[in-house]
Amino acid sequence: MALSAVAPKQAAARPQSAQIAFSNVTLILGGKPIVEDLSLAVKPGEFLCVVGASGCGKTTALRLAAALYQPTSGLVQFDGQAMTAPRRDIAIVFQDYGKALLPWRTAAGNVSLALEATGIPAAQRAGRIDALLKKVGLPNHAGKYPAEMSGGMQQRLQIARCLAQDPKALLMDEPFGALDAMTRQGLQDEVLSLVAASSTTVIFVTHDLEEAIYLGDRVIGLLPNPGRIGIELPIDLPRPRDQLTTRENPEFLRLRRELFDFIKASEA
């Protein structure tokens, strides 16, 4: 009796401690359920990775978290408040950096856009821009246009623009999917150290299972048609993580196997 009385209270208390909370979220687009009855809580400072077969609604879930989509039913909350419109303290890093950057603005100008939106006075912008570009490893490229930069540099620039929002949460949609392996590993480590320094909450969508395990505190795997949670794996690998030792860790390999089997089963 005592137990059953306590259990619902805990369930009600859980979304409040969460920074990002999905409660029974369903999204129907064009008569087709894309995401169904999705419940999810992301703690402040947590690094959550989302994987799944293509078309499982992982990007959609991210857009719901950013309030770029509104759920058909259910509730998305951020810090206990319902997400009815995008917020500036939630930054979203798109996969297609080439389309998300303003081609007519320089690197500095692209970062400036976020500062302008936040209402930072013009006099303070230059200093902030320099600091942000330095933070993402582009200190000498302020005057370059996106078209003059490599893919990795463009994605760094987009991350700099997102950091300019001074976000509490960073939503990343397959941010490194289009980059080569070496660039990707470098950026993974940079994101980890940027996030560790600022205790930002991250939801990171990827189709790369190893990347998910390498980065995350927790990995969830979505099942397709309609999108719903199929597996949830806490990742207890030690931090800071290292491209060689972490990936050779037996626990890493076990998690990789488990996740791989899940994806294979979900595609079958």
Added chain:
Amino acid sequence: MMADRVKALALPVSLLLIFEIWARSVHLHSDSLAPPSAIVVALWSALADGAILTATRDTLLSAFAGLFLGGSIGLALGILLGLLQPVDRLMEVTIEAIRPIPSIALLPIALIALGFGYRMEIAIVGFACVWPVLILTRAAVREVEPRLMEVSHALRLSPADRVRKIVVPAALPRIFVAFRLAAGIALIVAVTVEIAINPIGLGAAIMAAQQGLQADLMLAYLFWIGLIGFGLNAGLNLMQARLFGRAALVRDDA
């Protein structure tokens, strides 16, 4: 490159030469034709007494004022309708009903309302310029990269900032094309209004030459109007390449 240009000039130059020889050999006296040499002389004297320059000023003033007026209206409406689909649907029938009216058909009304002179001509040129700018701007705005619109939403830009910082710069290369097109139309309509009724500018001057049976002067004006149109288009093309060379590069890249 140079050799190609010389070759391209060979045909028109030799045709003019043949025409000159023929006109001289038959001692041409005509109300509609004159030998090229006479046209050059007429053009020179019209330039020297300033008549052609005054007329050019009047025509270009009307054309550009109309382009500015109509272009501004078309630009504002195009951005509005491109961004707000419901408003677009609301206005669609009205626009499609007014748009096909040939601008010259408004001459009688404009004449009663505004009388002879610049104002009437500017109004008609303006009417003609609204539509290409509106239609092309609307299309350009609709095709702004959706990801950029999402970025503007995620950053919570105000509607004014969204237009100023995202939509207009993204659509600018195509908006410029719309204005280039409208500039050509503006010149055509301005000269047409002058030929039809308005007693100013190059159109009126070419009519005066025709009625005075000065075939050489008439053809000199015709040549000059062609030159103005060519210069206008070449100037705008050059401007486009200068302004949007980089943007065009980005587009090809993406």
